[in-house]
Structures are given as C-alpha cells and as structure tokens.
C-alpha cells in the first residue's frame with residue numbers, strides 16, 4: 001500500500017460499515033425537527049472525518065458525544081440537520097479543499113433551510129475565524145483542542161449565532177461513548193498531541209503538546225469494548241510508543257508503554273492488540289520484549305523513517321540517523337522475525353538533492369518494508385520548513401515519488417509471493433467486499449486475506465495462503481476456526 005503518511009497524515013482506511021446500535025439515554029434533546037404533520041423528531045447529525053486513524057476515531061467520539069446529547073445519526077449529508085466535517089490539515093491545500101466541500105454541502109440548505117454546517121479538527125484549529133469569511137455557508141468552527149465544547153457551540157448555533165471556538169479545552173474524554181464503525185476492531189486513543197516538532201509537521205501546532213490518558217482509564221475503556229464483543233484494539237497516538245515518558249504526563253509517570261501493552265493484553269476477551277504510530281527513538285528493548293512476551297500483541301509496526309539521508313533527517317528534525325533506525329529494526333527483526341514493518345516517506349523536501357533521494361531509495365531496498373506511505377512534500381503553515389519555501393519543482397517531486405513507488409511495489413510483490421504456502425492466523429471479519437461468497441479477515445501482520453470459509457465473523461481461523469489477487473492474499477482454512485465470542 002502506498003499513499004499518505006500517518007503521523008503526518010495517513011489516509012484513513014475505514015474499519016467497516018456503520019454498525020451503530022447505540023442504546024443511550026439522552027441527557028436532553030438540543031434540537032428537534034418539525035414535520036408538516038406537526039410531529040417532531042430528534043435532530044440528525046452527519047459526521048465525516050478526513051485524514052488519519054486518529055482523526056477517524058475522533059470522528060467516532062464526536063458522533064458518540066452528539067448521540068449522547070440526543071441527536072440521531074444521519075447516514076448521508078442530505079438527511080442531516082447538522083453536518084460536522086472533522087478536518088485534517090496535514091495535506092496540501094487542506095483549507096481550499098475544505099472550503100470547497102462546505103460550498104458544495106451548503107447547496108443542501110436550499111431544501112433544508114435549518115441545516116447547519118461546521119468544521120472541527122486541525123484545519124479549524126489552524127485557520128479559525130478566517131474560515132467563516134472563506135466559506136459563507138459555514139455556521140461553526142471548533143478547533144481540535146476545543147471539540148469537547150461542541151455541544152454548547154451547537155446550542156449557540158441553533159440560536160442563530162455563527163460561532164468560532166479554537167481556545168484550548170480539556171481532552172475529549174469520551175472514549176466509552178464513541179460511536180464505533182466496526183463491531184470487532186476498535187481504536188483507542190492513548191496519547192494525544194506531539195512534542196517532537198519535526199520541521200515539516202503541523203501536528204504539534206494544531207493538536208498541541210503530548211498528553212497521555214491515564215492507564216486506568218484506557219484499560220477501563222478496553223474492558224468495556226471487550227464486554228461489547230470487540231476482539232481487537234488498536235492503541236492510537238501520533239507517537240504512541242512515547243506513552244509514559246513525559247514527566248507528569250502519560251500514565252501519571254507510573255506506566256510506560258510496554259506495561260500499558262501488558263495491561264491491555266490482559267483484558268479478558270481481547271485477542272489482538274495493535275498500536276500506531278511508533279517513533280523510532282522509542283523503539284527500545286522493553287517494547288521489543290513486550291512484543292515477544294505478549295501473544296496478543298500483533299507482529300506489526302508502523303515506524304516512519306521519512307528519508308534515507310542523515311542530512312535530510314537532520315533538516316527534518318527527526319532526531320535519529322539512518323544507521324540508528326536500521327540498528328533498531330535489526331534488533332526488532334531478530335526478536336520478532338515475522339514482523340511486518342511499515343514506514344512513511346516524504347519526497348521533495350526543501351533542498352533534497354538527487355543524491356539524498358537516492359539514499360532514500362537505498363534505504364527502502366535495504367529495509368524491505370511490507371508497505372509504505374509516501375507523499376510529495378508541501379509546506380504546512382506554522383512549521384519551521386515553511387520558511388524554506390518549496391524549491392523542488394513539482395515534476396521532480398512527481399518523478400521521485402514514482403521511482404519510490406515502483407521500487408516499493410516490487411518489494412511488496414516479492415513479500416507477497418514469499419507468503420504463499422505459509423500458515424496465517426486470521427481474525428474473520430465477514431463477507432468479502434471483493435469476492436462473492438467468500439469471507440475476509442486480517443492476518444496478525446494486518447494483511448487482508450480472502451477465503452471461501454467455513455468460518456464466522458469473530459472467529460480466529462488458521463489459513464494457508466494459496467495465492468495473491470490484486471495485492472490481497474487468498475487462502476483456505478487449514479485448521480478448524482475457534483469461536484472466541
């Protein structure tokens with residue numbers, strides 16, 4: 001897979017179709033919609049999240065919070081009384097794209113005159129009140145650090161105000177109320193924000209400084225998920241393995257990331273634990289040892305390298321050299337031989353020479369990632385690299401990106417071929433979207449696999465890989481699936 005990076009903006013792959021069956025007790029109904037027969041019903045809200053997995057999960061939390069406030073979910077924008085676009089500022093032209101999306105959605109106001117449209121998240125935090133001027137159809141702007149106040153903002157909007165709220169707020173501690181999009185696999189945020197200040201990245205400016213949720217709260221959330229039937233949790237953070245390192249921050253200084261993994265893995269009913277995104281500087285022996293020791297922790301690590309030349313890494317302020325990265329990966333692979341390593345890359349960073357770019361190609365050849373997320377550099381507001389302009393011409397960036405992708409496609413194909421004939425433990429998710437009358441699930445290394453059954457969603461099956469279909473593994477059941485419900 002090759003697309004946009006994660007801790008700097010990975011595209012979200014939805015975990016599944018909406019399967020929301022929420023039994024909640026509304027605290028109060030904020031708005032009601034009057035119908036022509038005089039009846040009224042709860043106001044409906046449509047939430048769409050752009051960007052990375054953290055944003056996607058925040059979208060789930062925002063929706064959960066609004067359902068608890070008495071809203072009903074609208075599955076399409078044209079059925080909504082309130083549309084919330086949870087934005088991502090990492091990619092190029094983010095503001096422009098969001099403004100044109102609001103313009104398109106605002107046409108719905110012709111038929112639904114009470115419709116309110118708002119932005120939350122990183123673009124809202126970064127551009128604030130100026131967005132109201134750019135998008136006349138916009139009714140509210142709520143920054144990533146203020147989303148906890150969205151319900152009160154909506155009350156003011158319902159009273160006729162156009163509202164901007166980008167002031168700092170408390171963490172959106174609503175994990176238990178999240179309206180999750182999947183019934184087997186759940187995201188759980190463990191650490192918010194980032195202190196690393198990579199020179200190209202807007203995240204520390206929009207999401208603020210690193211903040212770890214208390215371990216007891218995280219474990220309690222995971223227990224609730226297990227009780228609801230979830231089997232897999234993915235712990236989320238911009239630098240998830242930094243958890244517990246900050247004085248007075250994550251885990252109240254008492255629980256480090258390996259210990260958090262152990263506590264989450266010990267929750268009854270949780271069969272698999274994943275975590276994204278890891279920072280290379282925090283891939284230490286404790287984490288490697290936890291991956292070896294804890295059977296629930298899957299053999300998968302997303303570890304952005306970003307560039308293959310030390311000079312580039314220094315300008316990016318990444319805090320490690322290529323040799324240090326490689327030595328950590330070597331230790332990881334020695335202890336966890338089957339680990340699938342996934343990485344992120346930026347091409348065309350200011351001043352990137354052909355020689356530096358070739359060093360990136362060399363690193364990709366040497367490290368043999370299972371997949372990468374790669375994108376062309378574009379300056380982001382507030383960042384240090386913004387001052388250096390964008391001197392690499394677009395055709396050069398495009399050509400370098402293509403060379404990188406071609407190399408990675410070959411490596412990924414070779415990696416796929418090497419899996420044919422192997423046995424893989426698969427968590428069965430349901431019917432395949434690609435092959436009729438087939439099931440689909442994921443391996444421990446996060447590979448999708450299609451097979452004819454028999455098995456039930458939620459079961460773990462051992463499959464033998466028999467082939468590859470358009471980049472997806474194909475297999476057959478090699479051992480009777482175990483029911484884990």
Ligand code: SF4
Pocket residue numbers: 007008194195196197198201202203204238239279
């Ligand atoms: S500043 Fe660096 S480590 Fe932090 S989110 Fe951005 S790219 Fe990731």
